[in-house]
Amino acid sequence: MNREPVVRFKHVAKRFELDRSTDRTLMDLVTRPFKHAKPKEFYWPLRDVSFELKRGGSLGIIGENGTGKSTILKLIARILVPTSGQVEAVGQVATLLELGASFHPELSGRENIFLAASIANISRQEIQRDLDEIISFADIGPYIDVPVKHYSSGMYVRLGFAVAVHLNPDVLLIDEVLAVGDENFQHKCIQRIKRLQSEEVAVILVSHGMQQIEDMCDDALWLHEGYVRSIGSPARVIADYLAESSAHELEESVAQWADEPTSEPVATQQRYERGAPSPEAKRWGDGSIQIVDLRLLGADGRSANVFRPRQAFRIEFDYAVQHSVEEHPSFGVAIYRSDQVWCYGTNTTIEGICFDQVALSAAGTVVIDIPDLRLLHGEYTLDVAVHDSRGEVAYDYIREAAHFYVQNPRGDQGVARLDTHWALVMNREQRLP
Amino acid sequence: MCERYLVLVAWCWLPAMEVCIERFVLGGHLRELIRCRELVYHLTARELKARYKSSVLGFFWSLLNPLGMMVVFTVVFTVLMPNNRVERYPIFLLCGLLPWNFCSAGVMTGINSVVANSNLVKKVYFPREVLPIASVAANLVNFLLALLVLFAILMIFQSRLSSYLWLLPLVIFIQTCFVLGVALILSALHVFYRDTMMVMEVVMLAWFFLTPVFYPIEILPTSYQIMGITVNVQRLMYILNPMASLIATYRDLLYWGYRTDLDFLLRTAVTSFAVLAFGYWFFMRYSHRFGEEA
Secondary structure, three states: OOOOEEEEEEEEEEEEEOOOOOOOOHHHHHHHHHOOOOOOOEEEEEEEEEEEEEOOOEEEEEOOOOOOHHHHHHHHOOOOOOOEEEEEEOOOEEEEOOOOOOOOOOOEHHHHHHHHHHHOOOOHHHHHHHHHHHHHHHOOHHHHHOEHHHOOHHHHHHHHHHHHHOOOOOEEEEEOHHHOOOHHHHHHHHHHHHHHHHOOOEEEEEOOOHHHHHHHOOEEEEEEOOEEEEEEOHHHHHHHHHHHHHHHHHHHHHHHHHHOOOOOOOOHHHOOHHHOOOOOOOEEOOOOEEEEEEEEEOOOOOEOOEEOOOOOEEEEEEEEEOOOOOOOEEEEEEEEEOOOOEEEEEEOOOOOOOOOOOOOOOEEEEEEEEOOOOEOOEEEEEEEEEEEOOOOOEEEEEEEEEEEEEOOOOOOOOOEOOOOOOOOOOOOOOOOO | OHHHHHHHHHHHHHHHHHHHHHHHHHOOHHHHHHHOHHHHHHHHHHHHHHHHHOOOOHHHHHHHHHHHHHHHHHHHHHHHOOOOOOOOHHHHHHHHHHHHHHHHHHHHHHHHHHHHOHHHHHHOOOOOOHHHHHHHHHHHHHHHHHHHHHHHHHHHOOOOOOOOHHHHHHHHHHHHHHHHHHHHHHHHHHHHOOOHHHHHHHHHHHHHHHOOOOOOHHHOOOOEEEOOEEEOHHHHHHHHOHHHHHHHHHHHHHHHOOOOOHHHHHHHHHHHHHHHHHHHHHHHHHHOOHHHHO
């Protein structure tokens, strides 16, 4: 179907002035002519961006942090104006840049609904009609007449979302906000957005959740250094994006934990999840044996971090023995999904491999081959560890040592693929009339 | 003479008005603003509610505040400094103080209106001029309520009301235009230069003393020698300070019971509208940058 575009970018560039702290006071204005003029520094999140979004279409924007994804949304919402080029947006634009941004703490939920509606230029009568639906969607019941400053953050966000999706927008801009709220509400939000999509509402989604973009968008746009690197079907664009960022990302995360020194041994009673000394700790252990490098290899034997189910997957990590240890050491790995589901964990003790103290040379590499990766679509993190054979003393534990993604073109859902054999058994006696 | 002057002014203004209509009305800015009148209403209500919700006496503060000021000034001027006796001083004072409070509160809250709502300005689009308009409107509501108190006091003093009282809404309208114009200019300036507020606090204090709020303008000399030039300070005050003219008009209507001079009122009106027009133009010129600066 040929539909008219609702959002159009034509060679849009946007720059920000860095260091706006000077020229901030009237004093600066007066003394400026006498001072040595410092050349202004600019930052260009967008240099040349052109795209079109048709009515009812949906576009996911991906790219590294600070590449101007949010700037695009703000330009569409007319909060910012482009430095050059043209931005056109037709009709009512609703923004989910920050849920409940327009709320005033002293006003009740109900009053804030009317306020938010009037900001979006929707009359009192119109919003009155949807009022009950908004309140039931936000699920805040009697609290609707309480000032929003007494709301919990969850209630605040729920009301914010409920209002935004009920403003009958032509274009809906979503910036990472789906990561808030409980699971149940997130699901409800996504269902609602999908319904809006079927009602011809154009959606632009900025997210780091690659899976979300693949699920919800017809097209994906990869923004790289102010230019559109590629635009097209989400699966392809995301695969390209991940392939490029993979090598770089792994290097970066290894560099990050390699800088962090291992801390003192952890007393049993102090342990948090995964045996960490504090909830935020990324690396701990007494450092007798240290992990110094980590590589993820794909089926072709090259470094990668995007994989597919049923492919070969190899984890390699290098260790260095600092002090000899009394126990037989045990090497382990654990895989967590981005929503903290513990997908798999094992170590050499469980696998029945015993490294003799003597056999362990001063440095070496542990290689774990997974010939048939059974994980399904998602983002995963990998923990690697060396500890004593009983798992009580950590020599070195690195949480989230590496990130990787699994793309599943087949579309079966869940954590892992199970081998299934299907059969259809016909009941001979009962025939269709 | 006076009529000719008016015709001249009108002729000069016509082309300017035409340009304004073309640029703003047809350009869609004003139309967009008119579409947003419900937002203005909500923001005004929000400002009023938010201001009084957490205080015990609620909106009575807007009435008690000028009454308290009235008591203070009456004591100072009739007991401590009995030289400048003014008849029915409380009424005389309130006729100046209430419009002045409207002006000063309107300007001071107006200045901060854009910056104080920066969370809104950075996250949602709407015509930005709505913010100073709403904050001036909230102060206008306060002013109107305070006027009710003034009328009650007029009753108590059994003051004779002027038969030209119907001009009062017009005067209020002219003052609102003036205050809004100033608020528009300063709120836009405040976004870029954050010490506007600090400077204005001092300026407002000076302005208060330079405006005949608590003293009659007649105490100012009509001829004053400064560097060999004779100036009529009274006249200069009316020319340079629209608030002096406005307060004089309020007093004509409410205190003296006089019909006020129409050409005087008209000149004040022209000044106010000019300030508003300039303020609007200035605000619109810079408002597109508020999203990144506020």
